[in-house]
Amino acid sequence: MVPRVRFAPSPTGGLHLGGVRTALFNYLFTKKQGGQFILRVEDTDQTRYVEGAEDYIYDCLDWCRIPPDESPKKGGPYAPYRQSERKPQYKAFAEKLIQSGHAYYAFDTPEEIEALRQKLREEGRDNLQYGHQSRMRMKNSLTLTPEKTKHLIEQGVPHVVRLKVEPAQTVRFTDLVKGEMEMTTDSVDDKVLLKADEMPTYHLAVVVDDHAMKITHTFRGEEWLPSTPVHILLYKYFGWENEMPQFAHFPLILKPDGNGKLSKRDGERLGFPVFAMEWNDPKLGKVLGFRELGFLPEAFVNMLALLGWNDGSGKEVFSLDELVNAFDINRVHSHGAKFDYEKAKWFNHEWIKKLTAAELMPSVLPLYEKEKYNVDDRKKVEEIISLVKERCTLLPDFIEQSGFFFTRPKVQIDLISEKWTNEKEEFFNSIIEKWEQMNSWEHDLLESSFKDFAREQKFKTGEVLFPLRVLLVGGKFGPGVFDIARILGKEETLGRIHSGIRVLNDALGE
RNA sequence: GGCGCGUUGGUCAAGGGGUUAAGACGCCUCCCUUUCACGGAGGAAUCACGGGUUCGAAUCCCGUACGUGCUACCA
Known part of the structure; x- marks a missing residue:
């Protein structure tokens, strides 16, 4: 079976290290087997949509040389590739679940839910969730009469659709990275499936889309591991159990200085880029990326691939083709790794040394031109590049190391x-x-x-x-x-x- | 708090019952180069802790600690 995998970012900002690595692992996995790499834009949260973020994703994948085979821009046989465009279908699927008794309408306001949590806290419950323990005390189609429910809906009272999670069920699955997993539904709450604006939440959307797009492998970051049982339940309730993709959850990339997963703000704080390319963030302002700091895409991709994976041989410098060839998802680590900027720079240095002057030319020439150096004699420029490249770690080092040739x-x-x-x-x-x-x-x-x-x-x-x-x-x-x-x-x-x-x-x- | 995942040098890591516990980054010493870099030779770990299992455990089991993730009408 030829794999179909998807990278499914939400257009909320620039892609950071972790996101690009997820894309890369997806790409490597599928390309090794001649499969498709699909980009799906998960834009179901209208409040978080950021202008330009989608274009950034295309540019970023292009720069990394891992372009998708199917995408919103490029199209493909399983359109739409943007979740917002599939909106009516989600509602239909949510209603199907209601009919089969696996979901229900809920009319509680955020304030009422907060009140519930408060009450549960006072009762000393450790599970402060809207779920099997508490749903019968709330305002939903389980506690209301059918007539009342119908009435409220017709009145246009805001409501959501929640999954009715039965407690004490064991969900088992094999995670390609984590191994055999077994979890109970006791601690999973009645997830909102369809929001009041009739947009789906992630949980409904992934399942519907992955199924509709015939995705064979669902790969994502480890933060999704706890909600995988919800997705599996959904597959089951839709009757798609036999068409369920295989799951793999990649380890997190952690902050170098200790706590937590690397976030977009860490770059500035710790003095290294977290975005692949420059990103003009509405909140953070303009933030430079690896590309602008003088990283070669070869090195960036290479470094990312080795963050959480290796082929066991000790080899560290890989071209994209070599990565495709060597990648094995079973060798992806199940624990996170702290990001090490020094090592990232080392990869770049290795790649500058490895590439020929002619190959480096397109990356170096613009820098020289920016300095207004006379680069008419390309033969000479090439000679200069090959002479100094071993002492350049980042691309701008070429200016420092070879400027004296020009001025x-x-x-x-x-x-x-x-x-x-x-x-x-x-x-x-x-x-x-x-x-x-x-x-x-x-x-x-x-x-x-x-x-x-x-x-x-x-x-x-x-x-x-x-x-x-x-x-x-x-x-x-x-x-x-x-x-x-x-x-x-x-x-x-x-x-x-x-x-x-x-x-x-x-x-x-x- | 509950649930999940994890834990080999400062960092990335190999290794999956018997090894002198690979390798890489960074750091230090030396050689080469009468610059810097490249290259080369060295230096630094009782595998979180405590119990088991075993003739034997970094490797298997249990517990503890610590880290980390989730616990939103965010993804």
Whole structure:
């Protein structure tokens, strides 16, 4: 059977780490078996709908290279893919449940429910729920006469539909991640299925949709584990028991500093991104994402996949294809993991090293352009990228590590001024002359001429090589000095040495 | 409070009755490179605790502690 899985976020904001990982695990699972990856937008809470959130989801999946096969935008054979568009059906299904005696109308106002809780608290009950213990004391179609119920509905009195959960039933299922599960219905309340606005709650909607869309595997975060019995009951009451999907609940991604699952606000507090991409939140304001901070999608996806899963071999760097191939849902952990930003950066570093300069070009070029560097000579840009990439962890590091190739840097003369001597100045003046006369300009020649001359002048190589670096680069960093000189070209190299000496003399002259 | 899930180094983790308890990140020392980085060699865990079961337990069972999730007309 070819799997059909769905990623079902609600459009309430930017996608954060946990959401993207759920999407990724779904994708990896289904693609390994040649199945479909479906995006379903769960927009049943009209009060929480956020403009732009749906587009953000598409962009995010695209950036991660895990686009859905079916989605609200793309369509597909099981439309609609937006729950709000299925609204009439939910009501029909809710009514079906009422007819079969598995659900009922409830007219209680929020205030009345609060009063119930208060009463239960006073009675010392530990279960403060609207459920089998308390429903017969409330205002619903179980306690009201059919006539009265009908009347209230016709009058347009606001009401909801609640699932009538029978107590003392054992619900068993196999969770692909957690293993064999067994729970009783004693502690589950009479969940609202249909809200007063006739929109379904999550519980009704997932079941109806997963069934309608022929979803074979329902994967979601661990926070849904306790309500899975409700969903199973629903499948049973609808008579869909034999078409029930398999469940798996993924472990939570936890805050690095200890308590609770990672939330959208933690990024700012702890200094790392939680969103995949920039998100302009109505409440939080503009928040940068992994993408804007200079993460490659390859690294982001790789890092996410290893948060709660590994293939057991110790291998950590995986391409998307490799992940698809290696992924095994049985190896997904059943416990949460604290997010480690340092490790996330390590993955990015690994990917920058792993990709070729040509592959990196599309990511780096825009950064150079933003700095107004002259990037006309693409061959040269590629060379620069390949020369500095191993010292770049995040994409913006390329500016810091290679900016001196494009603009003449301000030389940190204090690095060399202390040991600067007349002999050294003479040495560099002679080097300028020597190199001036060379008719070819390549690495080995530059190196040998420099080192030979240093030896001639009784310098240890380092005594003059280090100053040369600082003169060309501006500071003590960067790739091999002669590679730098080579790429800089004769004119610029000699110019930098020349002006460097002058600056040095000016500084020491006083 | 009730119910569920979990617990191997600071973090991510392998390992599922007999191992010197892998590996990675981060940290520290050294080597290489007369820069930084890369690369290389090292350093740091009695597997939450207490009881069992067993010749033998990180591995199985029970309890405790701790963590975490759910307990909304939010998902």
